[in-house]
Amino acid sequence: KGHNQYLQRSVCRFELPFDGFCTACDAIVGKGTRFNAHKAHVDDYFTTKIYEFTTRCRACGNCEFKIRTNPKERTFDYTSGIRKKVEEFDSAEAGTHGVIDTEIGNGILQYKNGKVLDDDGTGNTATTTSALHLLEKNVTGHRKAQTEHEHMTSLLELNSKMVEDADANASVRASFRKDRKAKKRRLGEA
Numbered sequence: 001k002g003h004n005q006y007l008q009r010s011v012c013r014f015e016l017p018f019d020g021f022c023t024a025c026d027a028i029v030g031k032g033t034r035f036n037a038h039k040a041h042v043d044d045y046f047t048t049k050i051y052e053f054t055t056r057c058r059a060c061g062n063c064e065f066k067i068r069t070n071p072k073e074r075t076f077d078y079t080s081g082i083r084k085k086v087e088e089f090d091s092a093e094a095g096t097h098g099v100i101d102t103e104i105g106n107g108i109l110q111y112k113n114g115k116v117l118d119d120d121g122t123g124n125t126a127t128t129t130s131a132l133h134l135l136e137k138n139v140t141g142h143r144k145a146q147t148e149h150e151h152m153t154s155l156l157e158l159n160s161k162m163v164e165d166a167d168a169n170a171s172v173r174a175s176f177r178k179d180r181k182a183k184k185r186r187l188g189e190a
Helices: 005-009 131-161 165-189
Strands: 011-015 020-022 034-045 048-056 064-070 075-080 082-084
Touching (some): 005 011, 011 048
Antiparallel strands (some): 011 034, 020 082, 034 048, 048 064, 064 075
């Protein structure tokens, strides 16, 4: 019993989080497409409930999409009936420089499948434990800490100047008032 469709039949409005393809008819199902979906509690991840949303393909009507929440990865998983459209970017294939970071190495890092690659072309950071790499990392950290310290010092100086904010505002307004009265006198005489 209940007064709305969710309480009566566990039906809710579900919006697809990613682009996908129907596995039966290969129809494109765009991100943001809304469906009336059956919502069911299927599992738990610690104390968080994992829900499964079940709906049908709009194009063919005979394929059933099952989409589950994934609290561990903070995303949704396309379980059955629909496959996720993979949109990964490889900077080498695209012929671009990749991610540019001036604080690490030469500043140009290769990017593949959502990960920044190291100098040896792998996504592993454990393989780059050479002494030179560690020294470079320490120098970069020290340089970053210095710039943060300088930034913090400048903010504190600015804050100390603004302590007498009301006095500064009053003096600025007084000078504007004096200029305004002088301008009125000049215009009145002309």
